[in-house]
Amino acid sequence: MIRVVFLGPPGAGKGTQAERIARKYNVPHISTGDILREAVKEGTELGKIAKSYMDKGELVPDDIIIGIIKERLSQPDVKERGFILDGFPRTLAQAEALDKMLEDLSMPLDRVIYLNVDDEEIVKRLLARGRADDTEEVIRNRLRVYREQTAPLIDYYSEKCILAEVYGVGEIDEITKKIEEFLGLEG
Numbered sequence: 001m002i003r004v005v006f007l008g009p010p011g012a013g014k015g016t017q018a019e020r021i022a023r024k025y026n027v028p029h030i031s032t033g034d035i036l037r038e039a040v041k042e043g044t045e046l047g048k049i050a051k052s053y054m055d056k057g058e059l060v061p062d063d064i065i066i067g068i069i070k071e072r073l074s075q076p077d078v079k080e081r082g083f084i085l086d087g088f089p090r091t092l093a094q095a096e097a098l099d100k101m102l103e104d105l106s107m108p109l110d111r112v113i114y115l116n117v118d119d120e121e122i123v124k125r126l127l128a129r130g131r132a133d134d135t136e137e138v139i140r141n142r143l144r145v146y147r148e149q150t151a152p153l154i155d156y157y158s159e160k161c162i163l164a165e166v167y168g169v170g171e172i173d174e175i176t177k178k179i180e181e182f183l184g185l186e187g
């Protein structure tokens with residue numbers, strides 16, 4: 001059973017690392033970015049709304065995102081196996097809503113893994129990735145949004161004494177190993 005949040009700037013490798021841990025330990029990987037991109041692809045009402053924010057590198061409104069997570073965390077696989085949250089929470093309001101949800105479900109959070117990567121490296125990685133929302137202007141906005149709205153969560157979880165910082169530059173395997181250590185996994 002693993003219950004963890006992956007925190008960090010866009011391009012830190014949250015998705016890559018979350019995917020690896022999820023596969024290896026058979027834990028549901030919940031990425032709000034993936035859920036939103038799927039909705040955009042399917043052209044649902046949610047997708048249409050989300051796209052207008054994603055295209056600009058802005059955050060999709062809290063109530064929409066919180067609703068998605070609430071629904072997902074109530075599924076039986078999460079109760080059985082836990083979760084790896086990737087890209088959520090991204091605002092203080094989302095973090096507080098998550099606390100409330102987990103309390104109601106009697107599922108305390110084990111750890112928050114903060115993947116830290118230097119700004120220059122982030123821009124380099126995002127430009128190389130070439131996703132639709134990875135143009136230079138949108139990247140710059142996403143970094144600004146991260147600093148203003150998401151970075152304060154580092155202190156929020158640090159005060160709860162569940163934050164573990166991992167430097168996200170280097171060999172992917174080595175970074176995975178460090179995360180496993182912090183999660184108390186054998187590797």
Ligand code: AMP
Binds near residue numbers: 032034059060087089
């Ligand atoms: P990501 O794949 O995590 O980089 O997310 C891509 C985009 O989806 C972000 O730039 C936001 O527009 C939106 N998004 C993903 N997760 C959230 C969230 N927790 N809160 C608000 N917007 C989100």
